[in-house]
Amino acid sequence: MFNKRALITGITGQDGAYLAKFLVSKGYKVFGAYRRSSTRNFWRLHYLDVKKDIELLPVDMIDQTSIMQAISSCEPDEIYNLAAQSFVGDSFMEPIATGEISGLGVVRILDTIRLLNPKIKLYQASTSEMYGNSTIVPQNEDTPFQPSSPYAAAKLYAHWVVRNYREAYGLFACSGILFNHESPIRGIEFVTKKITDTAARIKLGLSEKLHLGNLEAKRDWGFAGDYVKAMWLMLQQPTPDDFVIATGESHSVQEFCDVAFGELGLQAKDYVVVDQKFVRPRDVAHLQGDSSKAQRMLGWNQKETPFSELVRMMVRADLEKYQHPDRFMKHFLKHI
Numbered sequence: 306m307f308n309k310r311a312l313i314t315g316i317t318g319q320d321g322a323y324l325a326k327f328l329v330s331k332g333y334k335v336f337g338a339y340r341r342s343s344t345r346n347f348w349r350l351h352y353l354d355v356k357k358d359i360e361l362l363p364v365d366m367i368d369q370t371s372i373m374q375a376i377s378s379c380e381p382d383e384i385y386n387l388a389a390q391s392f393v394g395d396s397f398m399e400p401i402a403t404g405e406i407s408g409l410g411v412v413r414i415l416d417t418i419r420l421l422n423p424k425i426k427l428y429q430a431s432t433s434e435m436y437g438n439s440t441i442v443p444q445n446e447d448t449p450f451q452p453s454s455p456y457a458a459a460k461l462y463a464h465w466v467v468r469n470y471r472e473a474y475g476l477f478a479c480s481g482i483l484f485n486h487e488s489p490i491r492g493i494e495f496v497t498k499k500i501t502d503t504a505a506r507i508k509l510g511l512s513e514k515l516h517l518g519n520l521e522a523k524r525d526w527g528f529a530g531d532y533v534k535a536m537w538l539m540l541q542q543p544t545p546d547d548f549v550i551a552t553g554e555s556h557s558v559q560e561f562c563d564v565a566f567g568e569l570g571l572q573a574k575d576y577v578v579v580d581q582k583f584v585r586p587r588d589v590a591h592l593q594g595d596s597s598k599a600q601r602m603l604g605w606n607q608k609e610t611p612f613s614e615l616v617r618m619m620v621r622a623d624l625e626k627y628q629h630p631d632r633f634m635k636h637f638l639k640h641i
C-alpha cells in the first residue's frame with residue numbers, strides 16, 4: 306500500500322512540513338516527531354494541507370527514551386533529522402541547549418539506529434553556517450569549516466559524528482549541507498520573513514519602520530520546497546555521501562529589502578532602520594554555495610525558484626495574511 310515508511314523529526318518546522326508534503330506525494334507513510342508544548346503547534350502542516358496524512362509521535366531530541374520509542378514503534382525505512390534549535394542569534398543566548406538539541410540530538414538517533422536496526426537510512430540537516438567566515442567563495446563539500454556561532458559549532462559536531470558512524474559502523478547516513486532556504490511558512494525570527502512580514506504591514510499602514518541588524522551580510526537564499534527534494538534524493542543513492550544544496554547566487558540583506566519593498570511599490574530606504582539590538586556578537590559575512598556535485602550526482606535542479614520569485618512569493622503571502630486574516634487564521638483554528 307505505502308512505498309516506504311519515513312520518520313521526520315522537526316515536523317512542526319518549515320522543512321518538516323514541506324518534506325512531509327513531498328514524501329506523502331511519493332507514496333510514503335509519514336510519521337512526524339514533535340515535542341510536547343503547552344500550545345499545539347501544527348499550523349504549518351495545516352497550511353500545506355498535510356496534517357491529515359501523517360501520524361504524529363512525541364519526541365524530544367534531548368530525551369533518548371522518546372527517540373527509541375518512536376523509532377521502534379514506527380519502524381521507518383528512512384529518518385530525516387530536521388529537529389534543531391535552528392536560530393543562530395538565539396544560540397549565543399542558549400549555547401548549551403543548542404548543543405544538546407542540534408549537536409548531541411543526532412547521536413541519540415544514530416545509536417538507536419545502530420542498536421535497533423542498522424538498515425535504517427538517516428538524513429542529517431547540516432548547514433552552510435558551518436563555513437562561518439570562510440574566505441573561500443563559493444563554498445563546496447571540500448571547503449574547510451570555520452563555525453562562528455554556538456549553533457554552527459553544534460551542527461559541525463553533528464556533521465562529523467554522522468560521518469564517523471557511516472565509516473565506523475557502515476550506517477547509511479548522509480548530511481545535506483543546505484544553504485539558507487525560505488518560504489511563506491518560514492519562522493518570523495529569520496531575516497527574510499521579518500522583512501516580508503513587516504513590509505506587508507507597512508504597506509497596509511499597520512507598522513511604520515523595519516528594525517534590522519547587519520544589512521551587509523550576504524546569503525544564498527533558495528526556496529524550501531525545492532530543497533526538501535534534495536534531502537530525499539540523497540537517501541535514494543546507492544551509497545551514502547554529503548552534498549551541498551544551494552542556488553549558487555548570493556544577495557545582501559539590503560538587496561532582499563530592496564526587492565521586497567519594491568514588490569509593494571515602496572522604497573526600502575524610507576523604512577529600514579539599523580538597530581544594534583539585532584547585530585550578533587559575531588556574524589557570518591558571505592555564504593554562497595556551489596552545488597555542482599548535487600546537480601551532477603542527484604540530478605537536483607538549483608534554478609527551480611529564482612531569488613526574485615522567492616521574495617515575491619513571500620511578500621504576497623504576507624500581504625494576503627494581513628488583508629484576509631480569516632483565511633490565514635483557519636490554519637490555527639483547525640487544531641484548537
Ligand code: NAP
Pocket residue numbers: 314315316317318319320321339340342346364365366367386387388389390391392406430431432433482483484485486487492
Ligand atoms: P525550524 O522551522 O526552526 O524547525 C525546527 C524544528 O525543530 C521544529 O519543529 C522544532 O519544534 C524542532 N525542535 C526544536 N527543538 C526540539 C527538541 N528539543 N525536540 C524535538 N524537536 C525540536 O527549522 P527549519 O528551517 O525547518 O530547518 C530544519 C533543519 O534544517 C534544522 O535542523 C535547521 O538547523 C537546518 N537548516 C535549516 C536551514 C534553513 O535555511 N532553513 C539551512 C540549513 C540547515 P517546535 O516547533 O516545537 O519548536
Ligand code: G4F
Pocket residue numbers: 391392393394431432433434483484485486494495496497499516517518519520522523524558583584585588589592
Ligand atoms: O535569517 P537569519 O537569522 O539566518 P542565518 O543566521 O543565516 O541562519 C539561517 O540559515 C542557516 C544556513 O546558513 C541555517 F542553518 C539556520 O538554521 C538559519 O535557518 O540571518 C541572516 C543574516 C545574518 O547575517 C543576520 O545577522 O541576516 C542578518 N540580519 C540582519 N538583521 C538579521 C537581522 N537576522 C535576523 N534574524 N534578524 C534581523 O533583524
